[in-house]
Amino acid sequence: MTSSPVRPDGHPLRVLCESLLSRLDELSDVVTDDIRRELPSYAALPPAEQRATVHSRLHALLRGLALDVEPTAEQLPEFQAESRRRAYYGLPVEDALATFHIGARRLWDELRAAARGTATEDTAIELVAPLWMWVQSASGVVSDAFADEAGSRYSREAGLRQRFLELLRTGGAPREHTAEIAREPGLDPDGDFRALCTPAAPWAAEGHLGLLQRAARQLAGRVSCGLSGQLMVAITRRVDPADLATRVISLCGDDARVGVGLDRSGLAGAEMSIADAERALAVASQGGRATSFEDVWLRASLIDSRERLHCCYPSEGQRGPRRVVRSSTPPAPGKARGSRGGVRTPRGGAQPTAFARSAALSDERGSATDLAWTGFAWVAATGSAWVAGTGFA
Template sequence: MIDSLCREMIDELPSFAPRITEIIRREMPRYSVVPEEEHMRDVTVQLHGLLGGLERGTMPSAEYLQASSRLGAARAVQGLPVETVLGAYHIGYRETWNALMRGAVRRGQEAVAELAGQVTTFWTWIQELTNAVAVAYEAVLRSELSAQEDRYRRLIEAMAAADPADEATVTLARALGYDPAGVFQAFRGRSADLPSGGLERFRRQAATGPGVVVATIHGGALSVLSQGVPDGLVLRSLGRTVGRESGPPAPLGVGLPRTGLAGAADSFQDADGALSLALHREDGAVRYAVAWLQSSLAEQSRRLSDVLGPGARTAHAHPHLAAAVTAYADHGFVPTAAARALHVHPNTVVYRLDRWTTLTGWDPRTRDGLMRSLLALDLYPSPRTP
């Protein structure tokens, strides 16, 4: 009796499948990305297979499961979320079961009882088909994510190339959504500061905002390249991603906004220098725009240690002298103003400046002596003194 009911529904598919397609598209609006004619054809094929299996009392064949896998892969390429795809299957099978039950009721109690005995077979079909769809969908998604990660990495690598604005890089930038002639801004951090899953969380946050943001990990560094996004938004997202419960904030370098792909490469150089300075200072994010001189020199700190070493050694041994130099520079080069900031007598500030001059050979009351002193204090920070 059930086999005749299934044959009857197969004969009705030319009118039944369009109704199911309409219900799916109404309940799952995202299916609008699938052309309606294509969608209707796929629904017809899937329901024909299900009804034919119920008629014969067989499970899905390998060929049928392969066809379902191809459909799942196609839906992934079309950008439908997997929950939407699986939801559409359940809608189709729900409506089909309801239609079968209505047909059985018309045939009488015996037909209803016989159909009820097919529940296990029916739901086994659903389980096997949706599993095939989900597996294929996830395989495509993993492949696409891997390809996208490779594009991110290649773009960041291109920023270190001799000619980052070559044709291949321009094409890659466009593929990632950038305007190659637009304004870029680079950020650099340490991959070790990212918690597990942090990179994906940052990418998801960035994807909800304006503009384009690419973030990847390469060579132990966290590299971020943005366009059309205020740097404060990027920094807040990064801060939430690499936020620490205690201790200083994670060091980050922020490059200047620069035009074109060559400018993007320069912005990464800015960010590298700013990150080096942030690592020296242990003081969170450093903007190249604010500390451009120190950032430019920070990556040369090992070489400059022979030049600036006297100030660094003196600051570490006598942090109160370093504090006097900094206060003197920060308060208009007036000892009385520096004294008020340090809560000491003005004569104490004068003594400490003289003592700094004696130990380093640099007089902070001269241009050269002050420049050397401040660079040494910026590049080789000493312990803070109240």
């Protein structure tokens, strides 16, 4: 093939190719249907846009075959722009390349059918080489376009995911601004979120976080990964946390530790779920791999509270419970301060029981203290090996 026309008007092969140009609308519909049937990913592309692209490509290809010319410098950038659109819609590059082969196959079948019984029946084979050359030229342009678009798109999406995480972690930004950033990676700001946390160190290597993000695309739902200080945080929507944790561990190794937060609603819930996951990770670091806050909520809630709850239990050698600043809520009528249900707390002498110490604490804070606080006080008061594991002892 050359860059200038070599087939004059009336040449049998030119006439053959131009006969298909007269049926271009029909052929465009047929090839579009072939592509959408064989490549399910093309359902993401608007049908009208795809048909217009097929029409343009078939016209350029048939004109090139009719005149025996190569793709022009003006046509290749058009192919490149169309390919960037395919990358924008998230279509795989292999599917974009396959469309040229599907179109060329259908076009060759139509050329053979049109040549049957004519003077070109035996010479139509001469069109195979130039047809294949067009496919190769277009494929090279498509590959380059996808590489460029994928790089720029990945950088943009990674930046949005990181920005979304920073807004959740720092707070203070207008909710609508955070919601707008959340929508970019497909996260509904009014939906339910669950966070997973793992140490950031394994993900610091360039491209490693991208491996997890790509692996997460195989899961149902949405995942947005980013780095925050010493943590890698994954914000998820409608994702099985066990499946994602499995992929995290497979990428980081069997010694990886993962904390899983609760499923919570809205952007405020996403922020709270990150806090859940951080606490669950602290428990996981003391033993275990994937640890859910739901399973260890009490231990996870107490794990960093040694100083805050230190007053709940005496230090070694102290004879009685430490006095806690009394709540403004007065004791209930009929109950003496320092007693619970008529059982008085020892004043000096024998060491009080764990229950008595927690009861004393409860009464010092007022008899309206809720059950959860009493439970915390009892756990802190026991001084057991379990509490030692939380960092109290």
